[in-house]
Amino acid sequence: MKTCFMALHIVYYEYFNIPYDWERMPRWYLLLARCFGCAVIEDTRRYFPHRLFHHERIYKYIHKVHHEFQPPFGMEAEYEHPLETLILGTGFFIGIMLLCDHVILLWAWVTIRLIETIDVHSGYDIPLNPLNLIPFCAGSRHHDFHHMNFIRNYASTFTWWDRIFGTDSQFIAYKEKMKKIEKKTE
Structure with a gap:
């Protein structure tokens, strides 16, 4: 069974011309840069349809399935209408199609994307989370606010589209209000 599974992987990699040998594996910094590129592509591709799915005429038919759980939890991240999976999920693959030069990128991108998705749906803002070191990273507080309201x-990974279009204004006001309340209780 293991031999058959490995053979299928090799056929897949060769069909799509994805190198899988050790010699052509990219350096770690190039791998991180390509993963970042995949994240930017996915985030951009996801923001606009996600925002559209919240339109009053569409929301109840497609995206409401994802919002059945409030507050969100990690495994709920992938709980969505099949049409939403098809439409929003394409952004994940566009980066791979444009930037994949080795199978290690495919594995790294899948791992990073799943960790980030589960993290923002975890309901926990872990202070020492390495994802918090990434500038403009949305994080769980940002996405919890989305599920709360x-x-x-609407951002998936980064906050810049929300900032550019002002769709984070209520969140920013909420954060300021929470800071004032924390200062009063000190």
């Missing part, structure tokens, strides 16, 4: 904060 069902509007605004």
